Amino acid sequence: MRRVPPWLALLRRTGVACLALLPAASPAEDHGQWRHYGGDPGGRHYSDAAQINRDNVAQLEVAWVHRSGDSARFGAAMERTSTQSTPILLPPAAGEALVYCTPFSRVIALDPGSGEQRWDFDPDIDRRGDRPFRCRGVSYAEEPRVPAGAACRHRLYLGTHDRHLWALDARTGRPCADFGDNGRVRLYGDEGLAPGEVSNSSPPVIAGDLVVIGSTVIDFARAHTPRGTVLAFDRRSGAPRWRFDPLLGFPDSGSANVWAPISVDEDLGLLYLPTSAPSPDYYGVQRPGDNRHANSVVALDIDSGELRWDFQHVRHDLWDYDTPAQPILFDWREGGERIPALAQLTKQGFVFVLDRRDGRSLWEITEQPVPPSQVPGERAAPTQPKPIAPPQLLDPFLMPGDAWGLTPLDRAHCRRQLAALNNLGLFTPLQQDLTLMFPGSLGGANWGGGALLGDRPVLLTNINNVPFTGELIPVEQAPSGAPGDNHPAAGHRMRVTMAGTPYAVEIGSLQSFLGIPCNRPPWGKLVAVDLQAGTIAWETALGSVHEMAPFPLPVHIEWGTPNLGGGIATAGGLFFIGATMDRQIRAFDVEDGATLWRYTLPVDAAATPMTYTYRGRQYVVINAGGHHMFSRGTGDYLYAFALPQGDESP
């Protein structure tokens, strides 16, 4: 790795300091706004806007609806999309537009008050391959090295599905000619690879004078997948500055990529990377050892990209337990001391709370002995780390006696299935017998992450609570053909190839003949975690199953549904979230989880909402476009909600 000279690091830091003095970033203008994908660079998903609050949220109404036009333009390709984008609101100096990206990496700027389109940029991506299309957002920065008033003084950065990093003028959407090749940089990962094998989902982040981007890698189709290298570029010129391979060159694996959002800590000069599983997901004979720094939170020096510390939450992953969510930065209080901390949600349903300075866990870590693998040559890690608090956000203990059903018949069916499973609890490795995966690769937590209640160390997060099953199938017995695109969340069985290993894998949900999960509901829930006390403050079901039955039911049945997408908290005491398989966006009371408002959207909203205040009116905005994993229809809607005109509180 190339070292950065101290003088250059200082210069860059000076640049960062200059940025902080720019008028466009004044605190007053940021009040109640949403400038970053995660609300702020540390992913708190929190807004201090309070116009919409507990008392009036029930009056929320649709302020405007924007349609991106993707449905008309891309037709059948929409079936392979999931609409996950969270818009950002640009500061006035940058045009004060609401900007988001569509699953096909189009960037659209809207008038925040009316939803009318101001401009549209289409990178015309390569749509070959069978990977689903999605784009979680774009990032904004003011570039002080460009004269005020000139084009591309204010920039948007976009990572596309087909592995380009674009810099666009924030006011016009035109590519910035001084960045890379006329506005774009070709990222690594396309040489000799199948289209879509490496792509992008989460937005790049701005750190100092850099733009940093991870990648999405298909990590289950082949044993040796592309590297999960994180790349940093000069944010003006697009010149490469540093790169970081989480596997540190380990030759017997790939991936360990960073597909979830990265957090930026300018105070400590660190980036926090949530790294994913090494390849292949479910077979580790060819990659012995812990496989560091996969399945970790990795802290890198912003300037040099050098590793500062890491915390690995799964050793030698055999379950596809990627680090799925953006690390959430907050202050931990210990005695009178303020410790910079981060909370990391995991698919296993743990919340790890780490000291940002050195990666030390602020809660005691117990080494939980876990089952050995029965696969020849496989050496599963003998223990896995578990925080002594907060408690695991789901109970992975599921035995035949716990089988659940609507009737004695489907319960008995579930009981029989459970009794036949290879099931040694959390971290049971897959083998050639059907094995319980609870939680499965859906989580627990997923990329929606969580929301902090401002400065209070209380984290609200949506959790999946549905069991999967999986088994290794010797390649000679595996059906031929391309991997399917079915997903267990939709009740399908999904087959992945792991080419280059002796096995393929088949994964499905554990459900009765009625299509109902075999565990007791809720199957999706919202949990409030007191990070400082290490306790669960409250939890409630998230989602209604009334549209999941063979025919729609006329009333909501709040048993929770699988969910993808996140939520946001506001100073109005509210938590807004879509994410569920019932087309709802809901507002919950952050203090007790009571549902205060909900609205039925045309399709599921598998995206994280955001909120902003424009001309004195607070808006809550969410993308509603469905999710290919749910198989419940797609769309191209962006909904904005606000209080009725004239009803806004000051």
Add this chain to the structure above:
Amino acid sequence: MKRLLLALGLSISLPALAATVKVVNEAGEPLAQAMVTATPVQVPAADLSDDGYAPHGVTNTTATVLTRFTDAAGAVTLPDDANARYRVRAQGHVDAYFEQLPATVVLAPMNQQQLYASYPSNVWLSQLSFGGDEALKKSFLLNCAFCHQQASPFMRNERTQEQWLSVIERMNTYGARLPDEHHERVAQLLQSEYRELREHPQRVPAPRDWEPHLSQVEMVEWPIGDGFSQMHDFLLHPNGYVYVGDNLFDRLYEIDTQTGEYTVYKVPHREDDELGGILGNRFEVFPKMYNYMGVHSFAYSKKDGNIFITPSMQQALLEFDVDSKEFIIHELPGGYYPHTIRSDERDRVWFTLALSSQVGMLDRASGEFEIIDLPARGWREWLVLKSLPLVFSLDPDIRPTPSPNDVSTGLPMPYGIDVAPDGDVWVARLYANDIARIDAETLEVEMIDFPYNGPRRLRVDADGTVWIVAFQDSLLVSYSPRSGKFRHFELPVINEVPYALNVDRERGVVWVNGNQSDTILAFDIASERWKVYPMPRQRFFTRDIEVSEDDGAVYTTNSHFPTYQSEGGVPTLLRISPLP
């Protein structure tokens, strides 16, 4: 001859050199009683082809682990073994690991958080007050501390009250009998008091210091099985082997402690037996097991050496022919839950029948069983005991299982048993708080009230004094049949809940297990003084104890259930012996 050759081969291959290491703190001061543990780097290949476990008849070799302690000068000598990696551990210091032992090891002090985390469960447990309700705490200990350590990091993990309730209800299906009316309250107290402790760990007292006698002993461990196995009881046999039962996988391990080899004998069961035996599968929600019989307790015939085993899940008695290596299943004429077993000089085998409150006896001379009823404490209990055959004739799925409550203490549950030098048989009834003497000639039963709580197992010393552990009272108790008087002795570690004990009749020492404190405790009868031996692994739940009368070596097993909560995640047979 084969064993002799093996032993010779081993002695030839033993490392000829010894390495002396000095352990110091960061100030360079010697650390006495530092624990130095050598673990093989290359683990012998093992045949585990029977669903991850050793098949019947296979001989594997264990990865034997050696532990010694430094002396007052901080020095300890170990065999210089190229195939070993070393862990150096001292109270209040961070563990250090080495591929090769340096001449001097400097241990760094723990920070406060590490220090509290290193404390054994018993000192944490001592700070749970259960809201000042001492009786409730004892009820909790009686029902919840006989399989695993309470207040370990696994228990101190934050759980919601609902999660605690779920755990309690699950444990009651495993065999705990926490009264229904206590569930909510205990869940609430565990949730709140563990949190209180986590937030104020400074309230937890430091554990007992390791003491100088440790530098005079070594500890050897033979790990067998995996995180789902459970070494329950075991037996030192005059033929030189140690026989250990894997309670959850119906296996008998015949261990040669000289070579580390062990041969596996899978206990047979009848074709129509169901998993979990006639008790029903009370471990239905345990992740992995294979216990049709439930290998529980051991005794051997002083006549032919055959081993008798109580299969707690069946109405049967197992006999293992040590020469032919064949098992014989003896059907019992009655009684339920064969528990602890001992043999006498007249080749009679005595065992408790815990559920039916009986004592069984097999007279090997006649081949006949005698089932002795212990008296019921009232007509209701008598009625329940007499109705057991009817109850057990029903399918486990529809069998009535009365919920335990706080008024009734449930069934009396004869538990421990021993044969005194004069031939009389002594029995402890756990829930009835009494002990029984059975006349060896007439088989008459005399019941004696036990003035403490929780008599689990008992042993009789060379003088005929009966030694009993009072489980939830944390006491060692003696009973003199001559005077009819009880005495009690405080244990040397706090909040211990002793499960079992044994007596070194030759040396007059009572050995008591310390299942919550990672210790085994030695009580010198003459001086009434204790010695404490710390275990080389955390969460080491000592249970059965055997004493080699020849050399005074003491054996115990790490019997934590589930074993995966123990450090290392594997059950071990452990021997403490004087340094060679």
